[in-house]
Amino acid sequence: MAKDSGLLSIYDIIFFGNQDPDHHAIESPGLLPLTYRELREQVLSVVKTLNTNGLHRNDRIGVLAPAGPETAVLIVSVMAGFTCIPLNPQNNIGEFETIFSQLQIQAIVVPHDCETAARVVAGVRNIPVIEWVPFNIKAGKFGLKPAASQEAEEAEFATESDISHILLTSGTTSRQKIVPISQRQSCLLRQRRTKPLKITKNDRCLHIVPFYHGMGIGLPLLDILFAGGTIICTKNFISSDFFPLLETERPTLYIAGPAHHQGILRELKKIPPGALKNNSLRLILSSSALLPDTVYHGLETLLGVPVVEQYASSETGIISLNFPPRRGSVGIPVIEHLQILNDNGTCAGPYEPGEIVVRGETVFSGYENAPDENKAAFIDGWFRTGDMGYLDDKGYLFITGRRKELINKGGQKISTEEIDNILKSHPLVRDAMTFGIAEAVLGEDIAAMVVPVNMQITETDLRMFLLDRLIPSKVPRRIYFVDEIPRNPAGKPLRYKGTERYS
Secondary structure: OHHHHOOOOHHHHHHHOOOOOOOEEEEOOOOEOEEHHHHHHHHHHHHHHHHHOOOOOOOEEEEEOOOOHHHHHHHHHHHHHOEEEEEOOOOOHHHHHHHHHHHOOOEEEEEOOOOOHHHHHHHHOOOOEEEEEEOOOEOOOEEEEOOOOOOOOOOOOOOOOOEEEEEEEEOOOOOEEEEEEEHHHHHHHHHHHHOOOOOOOOOEEEEOOOOOOHHHHHHHHHHHHHHOOEEEEOOOOOHHHHHHHHHHHOOOEEEEOHHHHHHHHHHHOOOOHHHHOOOOOOEEEEOOOOOOHHHHHHHHHHHOOOEEEEEEEOOOEEEEEOOOOOOOOOEEEOOOEEEEEOOOOOEOOOOOOEEEEEEOOOOOOOOOOOHHHHHHHEEOOEEEEEEEEEEOOOOOEEEEEEOOOEEEEOOEEEEHHHHHHHHHOOOOEEEEEEEEEEEOOOEEEEEEEEEEOOOOOOHHHHHHHHHOOOOHHHOOOEEEEOOOOOEOOOOOEOHHHHHHHHO
C-alpha cells in the first residue's frame, strides 16, 4: 500500500517505486517504447527546464491535453514538480478566460504546432507559453521551448503536502468549482484500485479516455505507473481502432465510460467470434455512469472477461468498486468511511434509501473558490456526494438518483444554469430551462425548453448560437419551444417537469 511504502508524492512514485528500470513504461503504436529509466530522465529534464524558467513548487501550470504519449509524460512530469491543470483542447476563448482567471494559471504547456484558444488568452494575460516538440522516435520523448535558460543545479520536486493537480467540476451555478488534490491524496488513491484489482507490472493498459478528465489521470496513467506496468497511449482513438489495437498491442485492461464501451461493442460485433477468443484482456473497467445491461453483457460475452464498474468523483477519488460484480450496483465501498443518511440525518439500515456521504484521507478538504458551497457540501465532517442510494445486506452500494440539479452526461457533470443563462442571452429568447432526459448509453443527455419572443427563431439557430459559446458536449440534444417555463411559487424552474414530459 502507498501509505506503508512511503510513496506519498508523484516524485516518490516515479523515482522510488519498485518499477523495473528496463520495463516499458509508455508505448504508442509506431514509436519505440519508453522505459522507466527513460521516463525518469524525461521527468527530471522537464522539471529542471521549468525550474530554470522561473517555475517552482505549487506554481500552477496548464497542460493542453490532446491524446498521446507526450501528454501522459508531461502530466506526470508537471505533477512531480508543480501543480498540474490538464486543459481540454476543445475549450473556446471564453472558457479559457474563465479557467485562467479562476485558477490563476502561471504558465501553459502546449504542442508546438497547435493553434489553440489557450495561446490567445495566455497572450492577453501575459502568461508564459511553453511548447513541447515531439522527437517522434520514442513514445513520450520530447523537448521544451524555450529550453533551460541555465543549467539547474538540482531539480525542485513537490512534497506530499503540495497540490499535485486540480480538477474542475460543475456546480449548481454556472461557475465551475475548483477541486485541489494534494500529492498525498493522489498517491493514496493508487492503492484503492491496484490492490483489489491485482494490477501489477505485467499489466498493459490501453489508454483511450481524455487526459483532461479525472478518469484519464487515474487508473490508466498513475495507477499503472504505481504498479510498474505499461501504458499504451493512443492518438485520436475511435471505436474501430479497438480490435486492431487488441491484436497488435495485447492490452490486459482498459477503462472507459459508457459511450466508449457502446462504440467498442458495436465494432466488436462485426468481428468473427473466433477472432476474439484467447484475447489478451483480463479485465474491463467502466466509470462515469452505470453501464447499460446490453453493453455490460455484450462485452463480457464477446471478450470473455469481467466488466467491473466503479463509483468515483473529483472530490473523493474512487468510492466503490463492483468487484466481485453484483449487477445494478456500483460495488463495495473502498473508501474508509461511507454512510447513507436518511431524511432524519441518521445512518440508514440495509436497503433504506438516503443520501450518500463519505469521509477519509482521500476526500478533498473543500472547494477553493466556493466557500458558500463548502458549507453545504459537508455535514459533521462527512462529504455529501449529492447522490442518493442504499446499501444492501452484503454491503453493496446502489445509486438511485441525485440531490443536486446536475446533468450527468456520461460522467461529465453539466450545470443546467450555465446553459439557461446563455439561452436567455439570445435576443429572441424570453425564457429558458435546461433539464436532463434519459439516454441509454450516456445515462442522461441534455434538453431545453425555450419561450421564444416570436417564432422567427428555429432550433437550429439556437444550437448554432450555443455552439459559439459552449463546447459541443454541452449543447442540448433537443430544444423544445413552449409557451411558458414551469416554475414553483418562488420562481424556481421545475426541471423535473421537463424530464417527465420529454423523456
